[in-house]
Amino acid sequence: MSKPRVLFLYTGGTLGMLRRDPGPLAPSFVAEDILPFVRGLEVEVEVQAEVLYNLDSSDIGPDHWERMAEGVARWLPEFSGVVVLHGTDTMAWSASALSYMLRGLDRPVVFTGAQRPIAYVRTDARNNLIHAALCATMSIPEVSIYFGRRLYRGNRTTKVSIQSYEAFESPVYRPLVEMGVAIRHTAPPLPAPTVSMRVATGFERNVVVMQVVPGAGPAIIDAAVLTGARGIVIRGFGAGNVPQKGWPEAIRRASEQGVSVVLHSQCLRGAVDLTAYEGGRAAMDAGAMGTGAMTLEAATVKLMWLLGQGLGGDWLKAAYHEDVAGEGSADGAED
Helix, strand or coil, rough: CCCCEEEEEEEECCHHHCCCCCEEEEEHHHHHHHHHHHHCHHHCCCEEEEEEEEEHHHHCCHHHHHHHHHHHHHHHCCCCEEEECCCCCCCHHHHHHHHHHHHHHCEEEEEECCCCCCCCCCCCCCHHHHHHHHHCCCCCCEEEEEECEEEEHHHCCECCCCCCCCCCCCCEEEECCCCCCCCCCCCCCCCCCCCCCCECCCCCCCCEECCCCCCCCHHHHHHHHHCCEEEEEEEECCCECCCCCCCCHHHHHHCCCCCCEEEECCCCCCCCCCCCHHHHHHHCCCEEECCCCCCCCHHHHHHHHHCCCCCHHHHHHHHHCCCCCCCCCCEECCC
């Protein structure tokens, strides 16, 4: 019986880094030959590796997201699934981006990485890499992140720790899979697609994220518009609330100039509801959209992607509130 084939698509990150002596961790070419560090995996799967690029994930952006998506689309038909090896710092951003671009995805694309390099004796990289490869053979037709002990929906995931091996959480959505002595499927994956896969590239780069600070005025919104922002994500209080003095008016000015404004929350858990308080309601009446239960990464990248598809105004608002790739769906949400 033939084994499933899995592609390791390497983009860089801590997993393949070495420490300069003296100096910080930096990209190295050890990642081009990582298979000796996971001996035994070949019993379960047949692995092929491709190096797409070798970057610290802090240097990864929309151009790299598009190359990732195009690489996945090019190689995926030959494999049961793809494991994208990626740095942790922007992994949730990249996973969100691929979830939107890969329309009609019919098999798993699993992001993983590590808090310590795979060449170290004490590392989380081997566990993550082995289990991500096994998840890439499952019937889970979506972009996900495997880290620690769990497989998460990629666009419902955020990095929460610099130190812990459990570096990621899915704040309001259950993991898809939990790995222990037994393998537990704990939330339903996305349904199988009904259309052929295509890659929908295109991201607006001029999108800014700002945070409301008690007592701060809204001049930052006007400044963002003046400097060319096409989209603004505001991290408000609680359910998406903003101060009533000045902020709704600034949001209205931005909206009238064709800038899309989104209201998010500074809270990790829960859902934005702009009807809950007067400040949020006033912002919504001024043109702001709420992010619901999306993560900051998913909400921001979704705005970048929809703007990059040429949408604006009411068309963008309608599309923003539609569930594209499970980023806001209620099935599998935490109680």
